[in-house]
Structure formats: structure tokens, C-alpha cells
Amino acid sequence: MELKHVNYGYPGSGQLITDFTASVPTGQILSIIGQNGAGKSTLLKLLMGSLSPSSGVVELDGKPISTLSSRKRAAKIALVSQQHQIYDEMTVKEVVKTGRLPFHSLLATITDAEVRPFLETVNLVQAMDRPLTSLSGGQQQRVWLATALAQEPTYLFLDEPTTYLDIRYQHDLMALIRKLNVTQHLTVVMVLHDINQALKISDQLWLIKQGQLVKAGTPAELLDEQLLSQAFELPIKIVDIEKYGPYVIQLTA
């Protein structure tokens, strides 16, 4: 998956993404980091084909993603976003069944057995008959992950997946994402706000500022005080913590 000289601006707004060229590394975990409003979520939408570049191209398997039908795209790419549709009355298993829709024409024909493996992966089989809204925020996040996995995608996109989770759930979710990447060969693309979390879990990162790619590289290549300070417009220091490794701190009063 590649972005080639992509430009984009929302209708009625100025240019947001500027001449963006980068490749998503297959089979790896890529995180997109940068300030609020830098264009991270917009990049995810461009990569998924839910937004079209004003110029340039997004390619999937060497073809412009715009040439694929939405069903074909859904069978390739699944998104766990922060904005969920409201499924007031739905049970957990019914929500996960919506992830199977690229393979069925009717929700009613999807059996419980078909979604069970995805609920097993996120350890929620015991909650499958409960209404979604009766689950905790962290459990609901796992339901959305199971729904994305039910699409059996090649690419798993996550937009700020840890935002409302406590540190234990954040750790567990990151461990699960790494496990899925390794066992199911999923290519993962995430928007993460926590720089240290991004540096810890990712194989590659894109550091972006005002819609432009500042640097694409490995965590070691991104661990540069000057680079990070400029991108986040904050004084940043990297300290070495025993048994943890390099840790980024923001020197704000």
C-alpha cells in the first residue's frame, strides 16, 4: 500500500495533506504520530479509500484504491475508529456479525458459530449475548476489534485505539495487536497519541507535521530530540530508563 504525491484538503478548507509519498510496510506495525490536527486520521481515510486525493494516488497491490468497490476494500482493510455507530439494542455477537457483511448479503444468515472465533481472539465469548452497551469501555473496544477482525482483512487500521483505556487495558490491547500481527500476518496501521507507546510497539513510524511527512523510519531512527521537538513544537528530551530503554519526555512546566 502506497501514497504517491498525495494532496488533499476538505471541501471549503485549505490544503491539509501536501505531497505525501510513503509506503505502508507489509506485515509490519506502522504508527502515525504528530500533533493534533496534523492530518493523521485524514491519512488513514485516504489510505482506506474513504477519501479521494485531490491529486496523487493511493495504491493497493499496485492498483489505485479508487478502482476497488467498497465491498472489496472492506475485505482488505478494516478500521477500528473512535467514532462508532450507535447500536443501542444490539448484542455483542450481533455487532461482530456486521463485520461479516462483506461476505454475506443479509445479517440474518450469519451464524453465531461464524463469529465465535473472532470473539475468542479478543476473549469475549462469555459476553456474546450481552447488549453491547452493558460492557465496559475497554470491553467495547475489544468488540470493535473483533468486528474488524471478522472482516478477515489484510490491513488493520486503528485510530487512537487506546484513548479511553486505562494503562492496563492499553498494555493488553497493544500485546493483542502484536500477537495478531505475528500470528495472522496482519499489516497494522495505527494513529497513536502516546509517543512512547508508538515507539515501543511499532516497526515503523511516520512522523507528520501540518499534513507533511517529516520522517518515516524505525523507532531508533525517530528517537531524535531535535526532530521530535520540532515536529511537536515542544522541548523534548530522551532519557534512558533501566530495563525499559529510551523514553521520551516533554519538558513542559
Ligand SMILES: Nc1ncnc2c1ncn2[C@@H]1O[C@H](COP(=O)(O)OP(=O)(O)OP(=O)(O)O)[C@@H](O)[C@H]1O
Ligand atoms: N470532515 C472534515 N471536514 C472539514 N475539516 C475536517 C474534517 N475532518 C477533519 N478536518 C480538519 O482537518 C484537520 C486535520 O484533522 P485530522 O483529524 O486528520 O487530524 P489528526 O492529526 O488526526 O488530529 P487529532 O490528533 O486531533 O485527532 C483538522 O484541522 C480538522 O479540523
